[in-house]
Amino acid sequence: MPSIPTRYELQDPVLAALKALGGSGTNEEIHEKVVELLKLSNEVVDAPHSSEGSGRTALTYELAWARTYPKNAGKLESPMRGVWALPSGQVADEQPASKVKTTAPEPVDDDESWKERLQIVLTKNVTPSGFERLIQRMLRESGFVQVEITGRSGDGGIDGRGIVRLDGFLTFHVFFQCKRYSGAVGVEKIRDFRGAMEGRADKGLFITTGYFTRDAEKEATRDGARPIELVDGEHLAEKLRELRLGVKVTSVEKTDVDVAWFETLSEG
Numbered sequence: 001m002p003s004i005p006t007r008y009e010l011q012d013p014v015l016a017a018l019k020a021l022g023g024s025g026t027n028e029e030i031h032e033k034v035v036e037l038l039k040l041s042n043e044v045v046d047a048p049h050s051s052e053g054s055g056r057t058a059l060t061y062e063l064a065w066a067r068t069y070p071k072n073a074g075k076l077e078s079p080m081r082g083v084w085a086l087p088s089g090q091v092a093d094e095q096p097a098s099k100v101k102t103t104a105p106e107p108v109d110d111d112e113s114w115k116e117r118l119q120i121v122l123t124k125n126v127t128p129s130g131f132e133r134l135i136q137r138m139l140r141e142s143g144f145v146q147v148e149i150t151g152r153s154g155d156g157g158i159d160g161r162g163i164v165r166l167d168g169f170l171t172f173h174v175f176f177q178c179k180r181y182s183g184a185v186g187v188e189k190i191r192d193f194r195g196a197m198e199g200r201a202d203k204g205l206f207i208t209t210g211y212f213t214r215d216a217e218k219e220a221t222r223d224g225a226r227p228i229e230l231v232d233g234e235h236l237a238e239k240l241r242e243l244r245l246g247v248k249v250t251s252v253e254k255t256d257v258d259v260a261w262f263e264t265l266s267e268g
Contacts, residue, residue: 002041002043002044002047003044004044004047004058004059004062005038005040005044005059005062006062007062007063007065007066007069008066008069010034010062010063010066011066011069011070013034013037013038013066014030014034014063014066014067014070014076015070015075015076015086016037017029017030017033017034017037018030018076018084018085018086019086020033020037021033023085023086024083024084024085024086025083025084025085026082026083026084027063027067027082027084027234030063030067030084031059031060031063034063035059040059042213042214042215044059045057045059045214046184046213046214047059048183048184049061055115055116055119055123055181055182055209055210055211055232055233055234056115056119056211056232056233056234057184057211060211060234067084071084074087075087081238082238114237114247115233115234115237118237118240118246118247119182119209119233119237121246122134122180122209123180123181123182123209126180128180131178131180132149132151132159132160132178133149134245134246135159135160135176135178135207136148136149136160137245138239138240138243138245139162139176140162141243141245142239142243143164143165144162144163144164144174145162145163145164145165146161146162146163147160147161147162148160148161148162157177157179157189157192157193157196158175158176158177158193158196158197159176159177159178160175160176160178161173161174161175161176161201162174162176164203172202172203173200173201173202173203174201174202174203174204174205175193175196175197175200175201175203175204175205176204176205176206176207177193177204177205177206177207178206178207178208179206179207179208179209179210180208180209181208181209181210182209182210183210183211184210184211184212184213184216185206185208185210185211185212185213185216186213186215186216187213187215187216187218187219189206189216190206190212190216190219190220190228191219193206193228194219194225194226194228197226198226201226202226203226203227203228203229204226204227204228204229205228205229205231206220206228206229206230206231207231207236208231208232208233208236209233209236210232210233211232211233211234212230212232216230217230
């Protein structure tokens with residue numbers, strides 16, 4: 001198991017990454033910039049969160065906490081889900097975030113708890129055919145039409161197809177593959193999928209509950225090859241949350257004192 005930077009060691013690189021990105025960035029942009037700044041190897045980047053298999057890498061997990069701590073200390077803002085920013089006028093290296101210590105228990109990060117529960121449900125409680133139906137509905141509610149499940153053995157892993165219509169004029173035929181994986185999807189799966197869809201679709205879509213290795217990500221966007229869009233467990237969870245498919249979002253009740261109401265008791 002390679003040595004993974006801890007959440008404490010990653011706090012300053014996260015702030016440095018945001019500074020290099022112009023003061024704000026998405027989870028993916030921060031991840032890539034931190035990997036670049038620390039010159040992390042593929043072995044470190046692709047290492048799973050746990051030896052038993054997980055829907056995310058160890059680095060992704062530690063980076064999530066490395067963003068949470070500076071946010072709690074007022075050194076980071078999150079104006080919208082998945083986007084982070086340095087407070088206005090703040091310079092990232094004025095006060096290293098790693099020097100901000102707390103003796104309080106680790107906060108329960110909403111992003112960490114519900115996504116992990118969802119990953120367990122999708123891989124343990126949902127059948128392969130049930131997962132395909134979930135993806136079919138998700139694509140339909142995302143704007144795809146004529147979405148069909150066509151999975152059969154010997155077809156290179158193609159599970160279905162659909163059509164995307166842009167602005168009511170342009171259409172793209174898309175083949176998709178959906179896999180309930182705990183762990184990494186390697187480059188060979190991307191190559192097999194591309195070979196199966198070659199000459200039959202305009203684009204490919206590979207959806208997994210796990211994550212893609214760096215080599216798999218590079219292969220998906222390789223110059224001269226038909227593009228394949230990748231949706232990992234993190235993106236899948238966010239999309240299901242957005243569409244409210246199996247994910248409930250409840251508002252937190254806030255309690256306050258109505259001073260004016262009490263004052264009416266003394267009137268007259």
